[in-house]
Amino acid sequence: MTMSEQDTDTIRVLQGLENSSASVRLRTALAVGTTPDPRFIDTLVERCAIEPEFHVREMLTWALTRHPPSMTVPELLHEIRSERAQARSQALHTLSKIGDRRAWPAITRSLLTDADDEVARSAWRAAVALVPEGEEHALAGALTTQLGRGERETQLSLSRALIALGEVILPTLRAAMTxxxxxxxxxxxATERLLRDPDAGFEWAVEEAKRVVALEGAGREG
Structure with missing residues (x-):
């Protein structure tokens, strides 16, 4: 391929990812992932930070996973320090999909407790995917500090992350019950109930937990 052909390809990809049509952006990301080319890694990462459509962001992430981790992970690690919440969230999401444990040291407590719920949820998923053997208990401790945070969807994400760690979470979970x-x-x-009975569903677990807490409160008043 000549230099002019490479330039043409780069312009085509840039224009495709910036197109006003989400379907064009989706097809462009699919094409880049189908035929990986390291020239486009920076562009894919940059687009993740601003892409408004969820399904297009998912395709951008998929395209990045098609490239060598040795080339994508350093770019994503830089991105999780971005001031833009979506950049941090999508970079963490992509790291969880790549699954390269060399990224683990970058999953800091500040990310696990990020003020933005989407960033925190992505950090929880990434942490569970990347945690090395022997670090699960410490991670469980960090995650349980976020119990009770946010709306139902955020709480479900945290419960799923904790449950993915297995029974190692029980000591810190039981401490949180007091x-x-x-x-x-x-x-x-609710998280403990779901760990014990995964088929029960989060809504049932929450309702059960509400009853337990209400009974505890009534007992104290009595």
Whole structure:
């Protein structure tokens, strides 16, 4: 391929990923992933930070996973320090899909407790995917500090992340069941119920936890 042909390809990809049509952006990301080319890694990462459509972002992530981790991971690690929340969230999501454990040291407590719920949820999933053997207990401790956070979807994400660690979570989870804040106790109890009975469903677990916390409160008042 000549230099002019390479330039033409680069312009075509840039224009495709910036096109006003989501379907064009989706097809462009699919094409880049189908025929991986390291020249486009930076462009894919940059687009992840601003792409408004979820399904296009998923295709961008897939395209990045098609490239060598030795080339993508350093770019993504730089991106998780971005001031833009979507850049951090999507980079963490992509790292979880790549699954290269060399990225583990970059999953810091500040990311696990990020003020943006989407960033925190992506960090939880990435942490569970990348945690090395022997670090699960420490990760469980960090994750349980977020119990009771956010709306139902955020709480479900945290419960799933904790449950993915297995029974190593039980000591810290049981400690959280005595937390002074009722909604933290409730979330801890619901997570424990779901760990014990994964088929029960989160809504059932939450309702059960509400009853337990309510009974505890009534017992104290009595």
């Amino acid at each position: 937390h002074p804040r009722p909604h933290v106790r409730q979330h801890a109890i």
